Each structure stands twice: as structure tokens, then as C-alpha cells.
Amino acid sequence: MHLYTRSGDSGETWCFALGEGGKPVRVPKDHPLIEFLGTLDEANSLIGLARSFLSSKGLDARVNGDLKWIQRLLFNVGFTLSSREPKVAEEDLEKLERIADSYYGEPLRRFILPAGSPKVAALHTARTAVRRAERRLVSAVKSGITVDPLVLKIINRASDALFAMAIALARAEGGLEEV
Secondary structure: OOOOOOOOOOEEEOOOOOOOOOOOEEEEEEHHHHHHHHHHHHHHHHOOOOOOHHOOOOOHHHHHHHHHHHHHHHHHHHHHHHHHHOOOOOHHHHHHHHHHHHHOOOOEEEEEOOOOOHHHHHHHHHHHHHHHHHHHHHHHOOOOOOOOOHHHHHHHHHHHHHHHHHHHHHHHHHOOOOO
């Protein structure tokens, strides 16, 4: 058995969500839903990169735990859209909001540069990938894909939570670079 199947060598892939009666259908790899799922995978990998910069102590440990939960949530979003079976719930959205609120603290009064230590910069990079996934999801919806509005909200809040974590870590390191 090989890792590769060669079935995607023509630029198409199987997609259960777009098929009928539970049967997959072949779609181009640049189909809006496949673009979203690929961008979501990229964002999830970038969250993993951010986690690799965190220590196992204090705020870092707390952020690491929340990031791991977000990674699993993003997998569930992907499963929800690729199988049409809900794997996310309103409770997930509420938890993302609690996470964001717990890290944000004092409201920002100015724009900040997405910079700082490697862990802060990696979180900002992951956040921007989640925002791109959100734009890809909107494109998929505009192309006619039916998406539970909860999924859009979850993706939006996930980027908010990542931003709040980056802010908290930057503040813990001594400050933010304001524009």
C-alpha cells in the first residue's frame, strides 16, 4: 500500500459533500469548497507551528491547550463541510468567545503590527490563514454551496481567539508594537 493513490494527478479529487445520496463526486481541486478545506488545513498547520514555539509553563501552557482545542475544532469544521453531518455545535462558538474574551483584556486603542516573538508572530500568521479560510468559505457560499451559518461564525470567532491569544502573549512579553 502506498501513501499516494494517483487519483488526483488529473487535478480532480473526490468530494462527498457535493455528491448525491452519500456518493462522492469528482470535482476540480480549485472548486470553492476544496479551496476552503485546503486553506483550513493550512491554517490548522500554522496553529501547530505556533504551538511548537510555546513552553509548557504558565500562559504558554494555557494557550497551547486552547490552540489544541481550536485545531480539533477546525478539523470538525472540515468534517462538517465534507460530510454534511454536523460535527460542530453552538457550544463550540460559545467556547471560542470565552477563549477570546479571556485573553483580550484591556481593549486596544490603536492598530498594532502583527509582530513580536516567534510564538506571537506565528499566531498572527495562523490568524491570517483562518481569515483567508473565512473568505474562501464565503466564496463557496456565493458559488451555491449550502453552509450552516454556525460554521461561518465559528471560523470568524476562531480568528478572533487567535488574535486575542497573540495580544495576551505579546503583552506578557512586554508590550505591543502600535502603528
